[in-house]
Amino acid sequence: MHLQMTPSLTARCQEIGVAWANDVLANLEAEGRPASGMWPGTLSEARTLVARDANARGGSYDRQGDEDKARAVYAAARDCWNRRRAPDVPDPSL
Secondary structure (H helix, E strand, O other): OOOOOOHHHHHHHHHHHHHHHHHHHHHHHHOOOOOOOOOOOOHHHHHHHHHHHHHHOOOOOOHHHHHHHHHHHHHHHHHHHHHHOOOOOOOOOO
């Protein structure tokens, strides 16, 4: 059974995902590298962020619920990345 995503839970997953994407983007910018291509994050990383957030809030582990939250966090990060990444430039050698 999947977790019922309440508006507040959806908003929290959005916050975590956007913060994650912004951290990745800031790190790339600090290295002088463009943010291009597909979102580089993984679902495993999203699971870690969800677990860290639950621990910080005194929450407990819920296998299916945490998986649903991780997927929402991942989607939010990917969407943020796609809005902010550099536009794809065609390879002239192709």
